[in-house]
Amino acid sequence: xxxxxxxxxxxxxxxxxxxxxxxxxxxxxxxxxxxxxxxxxxxxxxxxxxxxxxxxxxxxxxxxxxxxxxxxxxxxxxxxxxxxxxxxxxxxxxxxxxxxxxxxxxxxxxxxxxxxxxxxxxxxxxxxxxxxxxxxxxxxxxxxxxxxxxxxxxxxxxxxxxxxxxxxxxxxxxxxxxxxxxxxxxxxxxxxxxxxxxxxxxxxxxxxxxxxxxxxxxxxxxxxxxxxxxxxxxxxxxxxxxxxxxxxxxxxxxxxxxxxxxxxxxxxxxxxxxxxxxxxxxxxxxxxxxxxxxxxxxxxxxxxxxxxxxxxxxxxxxxxxxxxxxxxxxxxxxxxxxxxxxxxxxxxxxxxxxxxxxxxxxxx
Numbered sequence: 001x002x003x004x005x006x007x008x009x010x011x012x013x014x015x016x017x018x019x020x021x022x023x024x025x026x027x028x029x030x031x032x033x034x035x036x037x038x039x040x041x042x043x044x045x046x047x048x049x050x051x052x053x054x055x056x057x058x059x060x061x062x063x064x065x066x067x068x069x070x071x072x073x074x075x076x077x078x079x080x081x082x083x084x085x086x087x088x089x090x091x092x093x094x095x096x097x098x099x100x101x102x103x104x105x106x107x108x109x110x111x112x113x114x115x116x117x118x119x120x121x122x123x124x125x126x127x128x129x130x131x132x133x134x135x136x137x138x139x140x141x142x143x144x145x146x147x148x149x150x151x152x153x154x155x156x157x158x159x160x161x162x163x164x165x166x167x168x169x170x171x172x173x174x175x176x177x178x179x180x181x182x183x184x185x186x187x188x189x190x191x192x193x194x195x196x197x198x199x200x201x202x203x204x205x206x207x208x209x210x211x212x213x214x215x216x217x218x219x220x221x222x223x224x225x226x227x228x229x230x231x232x233x234x235x236x237x238x239x240x241x242x243x244x245x246x247x248x249x250x251x252x253x254x255x256x257x258x259x260x261x262x263x264x265x266x267x268x269x270x271x272x273x274x275x276x277x278x279x280x281x282x283x284x285x286x287x288x289x290x291x292x293x294x295x296x297x298x299x300x301x302x303x304x305x306x307x308x309x310x311x312x313x314x315x316x317x318x319x320x321x322x323x324x325x326x327x328x329x330x331x332x333x334x335x336x337x338x339x340x341x342x343x344x345x346x347x348x349x350x351x352x353x354x355x356x357x358x359x360x361x362x363x364x
Contacts, residue, residue, distance in 0.1 A: 025060075025153050029068050031286050032152065032214055032357050037075045039210040039359045042281065043148060044079055047208055051089045052076060053146045055204075057136045058154020059094040061101035066112040069094075070119060072150060073127060077120040087122050095132040095140055099320070102131045135159065137196050141204040149201055149211040155194065156216040158259040162189040165257050170240060173232035173258040174224045183223050190261035194271045202277035205362045211278070217262045217356030219285055227354050228262035231314065234345060238337040248330060256325050258318070265356050278360040287352040310346070311339035 054072060059065045069092055077087045094105060109129060116122055134140055136151070137159040162185035168178050174186055201211060218228035226233075239256075242248040265283050272278055315335045322331065345351065 026067055027288050028214060028286075028355055029071060029152050031288070031355065032212060033071060033075070035282050035284065035357055035359050036072060036150070036212050037079065038282065039212050039361075040072075040075050040148065041079050042361065043208065043210050044083065044085075047147075048085065049088065049147055051091060052148070053091045053093070054148045054150070055093040055095060055132070055141065055146050057095045057140075057149060057151040058157070059096050059100070059105070060154075061096075061104045065094060065105050066108060066115070068150060068152060069129075070112065070115055072148070073116060073122075074119050077122070087120060087126060090127045092127060092129045093132045093141065093146075094129065095134065095136060097135060098133050100133065102133065105131065136200070137193055139200050139203065143203055144206045146201075146205050147209050149205065149209070150213075151211075152214040153216055155197065155213055156260055156262050158186075158189050158261055159193045159196075160189070161257050161259045162186050166254075168257060169254045170236065171233075172236045172239065172253075172256055173260065174229050175233050175236070176224050176226075176229075178224055186261050187223060187267075190263060190267070191271060193261075194263075194268075195275050198272065198275040198277060202275070202362060207362055207364045209362045210359065211362075212357065212359045214355055214357040215263055215268065216260075216353060217268075217285070218264050218354050221264055221266060223261075223264075227352070230345075230351070231310075231353075232258055232260075234341050235314065235318075235334075235338055237341055238334050241337060242330065242334060247333065248326060252326060256322075258321070262354075263356060265358075268356055268358050272358065272360060277363060279363055280358060280360050282357070282359040284357050286355045286357065288355065289352055308339055308343070310342045310351075311335050314338070 054069075056065070056068055056072075059068070073087075073090055073092075076090070080087060094102075096102075106129075112129075113127075116127055120126075132140055136154075164185045165182055168175075168182045171178055171182075174183055205211070216228070218225055220227060223229075239248060239253055243250050243253050265285060269280060269283060272280055312335075315331075319331060322334070
């Protein structure tokens with residue numbers, strides 16, 4: 001599978017789109033706000049650039065794209081006002097893969113500009129936004145051109161499905177039943193990808209520049225632990241049921257694997273240390289309930305069903321991958337089954353996503 005060609009969140013603004021099913025990702029961005037503020041404060045301790053260049057990597061589409069940007073720019077404004085400085089010109093680069101729905105992003109640019117003026121008093125002439133399509137597992141920007149890089153819930157996606165997963169039959173990701181060679185293949189792919197990411201960003205950041213990265217991750221050192229793999233194991237249950245009923249070809253099922261790796265804090269720290277270009281300032285773990293509407297106002301009766309919400313979330317991030325492998329004929333059936341399976345498990349146990357956030361500075 002050519003991941004860069006098919007990996008994208010589901011575009012548009014429809015009922016099953018990422019734009020309509022990404023409240024959980026918004027919550028995660030909000031959780032990291034204090035870490036972003038600290039990173040920007042540190043950035044301005046020794047440097048006051050006339051123009052601030054920011055990149056959001058894996059920006060996706062929908063309301064979270066400009067929500068993240070607005071949070072960052074508002075934080076810059078807050079930090080500088082405390083120091084008695086005005087907001088400088090800001091260049092924002094929005095990056096994602098070629099299949100990302102950039103059209104939907106830029107249709108919402110006027111709203112972002114209004115929100116920016118309302119929040120900071122800055123007009124559209126103060127913040128310039130550019131789309132940068134391409135993989136962040138490679139160079140995207142000129143050398144030493146950036147001051148701050150942000151990425152949330154993107155870096156757990158790998159550049160490719162690891163090689164050597166033929167023995168992972170009946171699974172679509174790492175699972176408790178996966179043989180050790182499968183876990184090893186996933187980990188080595190993560191190591192290769194993240195070290196390349198760090199080398200590229202080191203070249204693009206100015207000395208003293210900062211990055212705040214949030215992964216979907218895990219606390220455990222076991223990569224097949226339930227806290228990071230369960231969401232995919234339950235999708236595999238739905239797919240295997242359809243194989244048993246002759247609705248999906250078994251060979252198709254056995255050849256499908258999710259290109260994802262949810263690292264532990266130790267694994268993130270290890271790769272940053274090995275690459276050597278960055279100093280880690282903060283490395284923190286947080287969690288959010290699988291159900292984005294847990295403790296929130298539900299816009300409809302359907303949203304009171306946690307299984308419904310989780311199924312729509314997972315569909316929004318995985319449908320393009322599933323369609324590219326199985327075709328679109330199975331999608332409605334598989335996610336209807338998945339909804340029931342997830343709802344049953346959520347009624348009997350606590351289900352949470354674990355987030356790993358790292359804040360780092362480029363060394364001199």
